Amino acid sequence: xxxxxxxxxxxxxxxxVSRVMNDSPKVSEKTKKKVQEIIEQAEYTPNIFAxxxxxxxxxxxxxxVPRISDAYMSSAVAFLEDDLNERGYGxxxxxxxxxxxxxxxxVSMMLSxxxxxxxxxxxxxxxxxxxxxxxxxxxxxxxxxxxFIINGLVEGENVYCTASNDYQAAYDVTTGLIQNGRRSILxxxxxxxxxxxxxxxxYEAALAYGNIPVDQALQLMVKNDIYKARDxxxxxxxxxxxxxxxxxxxxxxxxxxxxxxxxRKIPEDIEIVGYNNSSLCICSNxxxxxxxxxxxxxxxxxxxxxxxxxxxxxxxxNQTIVGCSIAYRDTTSF
Amino acid sequence: xxxxxxxxxxxxxxxxVSRVMNDSPKVSEKTKKKVQEIIEQAEYTPNIFAxxxxxxxxxxxxxxVPRISDAYMSSAVAFLEDDLNERGYGxxxxxxxxxxxxxxxxVSMMLSxxxxxxxxxxxxxxxxxxxxxxxxxxxxxxxxxxxFIINGLVEGENVYCTASNDYQAAYDVTTGLIQNGRRSILxxxxxxxxxxxxxxxxYEAALAYGNIPVDQALQLMVKNDIYKARDxxxxxxxxxxxxxxxxxxxxxxxxxxxxxxxxRKIPEDIEIVGYNNSSLCICSNxxxxxxxxxxxxxxxxxxxxxxxxxxxxxxxxNQTIVGCSIAYRDTTSF
Numbered sequence: 001x002x003x004x005x006x007x008x009x010x011x012x013x014x015x016x017v018s019r020v021m022n023d024s025p026k027v028s029e030k031t032k033k034k035v036q037e038i039i040e041q042a043e044y045t046p047n048i049f050a051x052x053x054x055x056x057x058x059x060x061x062x063x064x065v066p067r068i069s070d071a072y073m074s075s076a077v078a079f080l081e082d083d084l085n086e087r088g089y090g091x092x093x094x095x096x097x098x099x100x101x102x103x104x105x106x107v108s109m110m111l112s113x114x115x116x117x118x119x120x121x122x123x124x125x126x127x128x129x130x131x132x133x134x135x136x137x138x139x140x141x142x143x144x145x146x147x148f149i150i151n152g153l154v155e156g157e158n159v160y161c162t163a164s165n166d167y168q169a170a171y172d173v174t175t176g177l178i179q180n181g182r183r184s185i186l187x188x189x190x191x192x193x194x195x196x197x198x199x200x201x202x203y204e205a206a207l208a209y210g211n212i213p214v215d216q217a218l219q220l221m222v223k224n225d226i227y228k229a230r231d232x233x234x235x236x237x238x239x240x241x242x243x244x245x246x247x248x249x250x251x252x253x254x255x256x257x258x259x260x261x262x263x264r265k266i267p268e269d270i271e272i273v274g275y276n277n278s279s280l281c282i283c284s285n286x287x288x289x290x291x292x293x294x295x296x297x298x299x300x301x302x303x304x305x306x307x308x309x310x311x312x313x314x315x316x317x318n319q320t321i322v323g324c325s326i327a328y329r330d331t332t333s334f
Numbered sequence: 335x336x337x338x339x340x341x342x343x344x345x346x347x348x349x350x351v352s353r354v355m356n357d358s359p360k361v362s363e364k365t366k367k368k369v370q371e372i373i374e375q376a377e378y379t380p381n382i383f384a385x386x387x388x389x390x391x392x393x394x395x396x397x398x399v400p401r402i403s404d405a406y407m408s409s410a411v412a413f414l415e416d417d418l419n420e421r422g423y424g425x426x427x428x429x430x431x432x433x434x435x436x437x438x439x440x441v442s443m444m445l446s447x448x449x450x451x452x453x454x455x456x457x458x459x460x461x462x463x464x465x466x467x468x469x470x471x472x473x474x475x476x477x478x479x480x481x482f483i484i485n486g487l488v489e490g491e492n493v494y495c496t497a498s499n500d501y502q503a504a505y506d507v508t509t510g511l512i513q514n515g516r517r518s519i520l521x522x523x524x525x526x527x528x529x530x531x532x533x534x535x536x537y538e539a540a541l542a543y544g545n546i547p548v549d550q551a552l553q554l555m556v557k558n559d560i561y562k563a564r565d566x567x568x569x570x571x572x573x574x575x576x577x578x579x580x581x582x583x584x585x586x587x588x589x590x591x592x593x594x595x596x597x598r599k600i601p602e603d604i605e606i607v608g609y610n611n612s613s614l615c616i617c618s619n620x621x622x623x624x625x626x627x628x629x630x631x632x633x634x635x636x637x638x639x640x641x642x643x644x645x646x647x648x649x650x651x652n653q654t655i656v657g658c659s660i661a662y663r664d665t666t667s668f
Contacts, residue, residue, distance in 0.1 A: 069409050090440075091428065095411075097355065156448040226617060
């Protein structure tokens with residue numbers, strides 16, 4: 001008896017059986033009980049279940065991230081796992097690091113594991129845009145299995161990309177700060193990745209639209225670490241700034257600490273905006289305004305398109321852009 | 335040419351080659367360049383590299399976690415990946431959820447992937463202790479491959495456990511609060527897992543040693559969510575407390591928010607201690623005192639013993655306990 005039989009006998013969808021297995025709160029107690037009873041009656045063994053779920057040789061999706069301890073990536077993986085499990089797919093995950101060799105070796109490893117599709121999480125897989133060779137390994141992999149990229153755009157047959165609209169979000173945040181009368185908006189980032197560059201471009205476009213010259217001295221780069229970001233701002237003697245737009249919440253919290261140490265009142269003397277809308281935003285005091293890049297929506301979109309590609313139901317577009325929103329809190333006067 | 339050949343030709347260890355692949359800052363620029371040149375000269379292909387690294391059919395370790403979005407688990411996975419890669423092993427990861435059926439199905443799935451050993455991260459795999467049957471799936475798996483459990487104790491042949499000493503840490507924290515004159519110490523938790531129970535026992539033992547009766551009304555359970563923890567404390571009308579010991583930093587930050595809303599000064603009016611020493615501690619204002627359960631040490635110990643078991647070098651003990659430390663910050667007057 002496999003998951004399909006159990007679903008049939010219980011008169012529910014495979015997704016519901018999977019939800020019961022994963023203790024999802026979305027299932028009513030009544031349905032949960034019914035499904036569990038059928039599983040028990042069938043003297044269900046996990047081995048058969050795993051086969052039914054397709055975890056052995058089919059219905060397995062490979063998911064690669066560069067670094068799993070990153071909050072954005074671990075939440076993306078959690079959403080993907082959830083969505084894929086609900087559709088009857090299992091996942092195997094790998095962590096590739098950020099080097100070209102590491103990414104290529106791990107993609108090869110994934111392809112050897114009999115996966116039905118490969119999902120690459122994060123703009124690092126799309127390279128820096130310096131040369132097309134950087135992404136050849138993706139097109140090569142796509143000759144064997146469909147490849148889905150989250151938050152990076154790569155052109156190629158059988159390559160499907162979903163990215164959040166970081167350019168627009170950065171443009172909107174910067175415009176909001178300008179409308180609040182800010183003129184010296186510091187751009188704080190930790191990366192030269194595709195998405196970091198999109199954010200920078202949106203920031204610069206908004207400045208241009210507001211007739212504010214782009215000042216390179218107001219674009220700073222630092223490791224994503226609260227204390228390091230704080231110390232970098234404390235050490236800036238030559239420049240003055242009335243607001244900070246950070247490409248990650250950790251950096252923005254560094255700016256909050258900086259304001260605390262220098263006695264600058266938030267948001268009166270200095271406004272601060274973070275990115276990712278992570279748990280740090282609520283932990284911070286004052287609580288942090290942040291761009292919500294809707295990782296759940298991006299993952300949902302990816303899984304929906306993946307299912308369509310595997311089911312060969314209908315043509316699927318190669319690129320989708322998902323809009324971001326802004327979570328307004330106490331570090332801005334928006 | 336595989337990783338062993340590259341290491342030999344470069345005159346460095348396999349670990350160093352792996353570090354270069356993963357862009358580790360621990361390698362000097364000179365060594366990095368040398369290794370990279372040899373890789374390039376060898377017309378290195380990632381596929382061969384993956385085989386050399388053992389990522390295809392051998393030298394692969396399976397790692398299971400219940401939920402990857404959890405900060406403790408994602409950092410444990412990151413440490414394990416790092417340590418294993420440095421030893422020339424690749425990883426495949428899976429997320430099992432917390433249900434018994436999910437855990438069992440995912441262990442079966444992992445065993446089907448030709449792994450050399452299985453690592454289970456988190457005390458959920460050790461069950462609640464209600465019955466021995468809960469952990470039969472682990473002993474069954476251990477008949478096929480060595481099983482390592484992080485932060486849970488399960489008895490069985492070929493089963494190796496490493497746990498942090500949560501009992502002692504909870505005892506020490508509670509004793510510290512008592513020595514500061516605290517008498518009404520609220521215990522705030524989100525779980526009935528093995529480790530949560532160890533923390534509770536340590537807390538109760540310290541109270542007993544301090545001649546303070548255990549008051550069940552001072553033991554509260556809530557979802558691990560900053561706002562939910564804050565609201566639960568705000569809603570407590572019948573009890574009074576002069577300190578909070580939380581089993582997770584998120585819960586402790588909820589207590590910090592509660593103090594802010596009720597005008598209680600930290601640490602004068604109320605002392606607060608968290609657990610896990612996560613990035614939330616530094617983000618919080620005031621910064622949070624927290625138990626550091628030394629996840630990196632626990633992971634390192636696990637990998638060391640795993641290598642010994644696989645190499646059959648020497649007898650390996652089935653259980654190790656790793657001590658925790660306390661990171662003192664501004665929410666206590668320790």
